Amino acid sequence: MSAVTPGRCVKVRVPATSANLGPGFDTLGLALAEYDELTVEALAPGELDIEVEGVGADEVPTDESHLVISTIFYALQQLGFDKPGLRLRANNTIPHGRGLGSSGAAIVAGIVAAAGLVEDQQQVSDDTLLKLATTLEGHPDNVAPCLFGGLTIAWVTASGEPRSKKLMVDRGVSIVVLVPEETMSTSVARSLQPSQVPHADAIFNLSRAALLVAALSQSPELLFESTEDRLHQSYRAAAMPKTKELIDDLRAEGLAAVVSGAGPSVLVLCDDPADRLRAAEIAKSRTDTTWTAYLTAVDIQGATVEEVSKQTVSPSA
Ligand SMILES: Nc1ncnc2c1ncn2[C@@H]1O[C@H](COP(=O)(O)OP(=O)(O)OP(=O)(O)O)[C@@H](O)[C@H]1O
Numbered sequence: 001m002s003a004v005t006p007g008r009c010v011k012v013r014v015p016a017t018s019a020n021l022g023p024g025f026d027t028l029g030l031a032l033a034e035y036d037e038l039t040v041e042a043l044a045p046g047e048l049d050i051e052v053e054g055v056g057a058d059e060v061p062t063d064e065s066h067l068v069i070s071t072i073f074y075a076l077q078q079l080g081f082d083k084p085g086l087r088l089r090a091n092n093t094i095p096h097g098r099g100l101g102s103s104g105a106a107i108v109a110g111i112v113a114a115a116g117l118v119e120d121q122q123q124v125s126d127d128t129l130l131k132l133a134t135t136l137e138g139h140p141d142n143v144a145p146c147l148f149g150g151l152t153i154a155w156v157t158a159s160g161e162p163r164s165k166k167l168m169v170d171r172g173v174s175i176v177v178l179v180p181e182e183t184m185s186t187s188v189a190r191s192l193q194p195s196q197v198p199h200a201d202a203i204f205n206l207s208r209a210a211l212l213v214a215a216l217s218q219s220p221e222l223l224f225e226s227t228e229d230r231l232h233q234s235y236r237a238a239a240m241p242k243t244k245e246l247i248d249d250l251r252a253e254g255l256a257a258v259v260s261g262a263g264p265s266v267l268v269l270c271d272d273p274a275d276r277l278r279a280a281e282i283a284k285s286r287t288d289t290t291w292t293a294y295l296t297a298v299d300i301q302g303a304t305v306e307e308v309s310k311q312t313v314s315p316s317a
């Protein structure tokens with residue numbers, strides 16, 4: 001095993017994501033321009049110093065079970081490095097448990113931080129980053145766009161290797177995400193999925209998912225028709241009735257609304273930027289919960305990591 005150089009420090013930025021996009025269950029994902037930012041410094045073995053600001057500050061653990069920290073330890077072990085001490089400063093803006101990929105982003109942050117900490121000794125390939133992140137997240141559709149940005153198509157090879165293809169999104173696509181007060185655990189949402197689906201529904205989704213790739217990359221006028229789904233949203237609807245009702249309202253107005261990730265947020269893909277405000281108004285008019293509208297954009301860069309010289313980082317930065 002090798003050792004991370006004590007004092008080495010990296011700055012990481014990871015985007016929120018929206019997975020599934022309607023018909024692309026466990027396959028399609030979009031990186032969004034909302035970010036968590038972190039600095040990670042290697043300390044002497046045994047030392048651990050965690051401070052979190054912003055989303056989750058009073059909720060996430062500040063010991064080794066913190067998702068970013070446990071991910072860094074896992075990734076370093078897989079890369080052949082001993083467990084160092086760590087100082088983590090996190091500034092989070094991605095809402096937790098809302099279907100915006102917060103856990104995937106935390107995992108990606110840990111993986112790219114680990115890769116950045118060992119970069120002077122070992123280069124880590126994109127395939128390895130995706131494999132490490134997918135092993136921890138369980139499915140690649142959140143972690144692929146978080147790592148690489150843009151629209152990603154993710155799949156797992158017959159031998160179990162995760163892969164992804166990044167596409168650029170047409171400039172004519174604009175986005176609003178409607179985030180409710182309530183949370184929804186991804187594991188609860190996954191427990192509602194049946195193990196088998198009707199063949200006709202599989203064909204229905206195949207056609208829409210293929211069409212959606214065309215709609216997002218070159219033909220935004222097809223967004224409404226291409227965001228229909230029969231593989232996951234109806235099975236999970238009873239667990240998030242407010243989400244279902246809002247999506248029904250938005251789609252009745254011709255807006256391409258889908259559950260974001262495992263929910264309960266709603267992603268609206270628009271071919272006219274003015275539709276974002278229309279969608280936000282419809283959400284605002286509902287009295288069942290407060291929906292916060294994020295008028296956001298596609299992130300095209302994905303996760304970034306850069307070395308920071310020690311002098312530029314103060315312990316509370
Ligand atoms: N930045 C973070 N730091 C530490 N823990 C985090 C962070 N982000 C998420 N988590 C952990 O992950 C949990 C949320 O994960 P979950 O998979 O249920 O939702 P999500 O990732 O926001 O949604 P989805 O997977 O549907 O996009 C949080 O409650 C918290 O325990």
Ligand SMILES: N[C@@H](CCO)C(=O)O
Nearest residue numbers: 019026141186261262
């Ligand atoms: N494809 C995943 C995304 C959320 O992690 C799901 O819907 O369960």
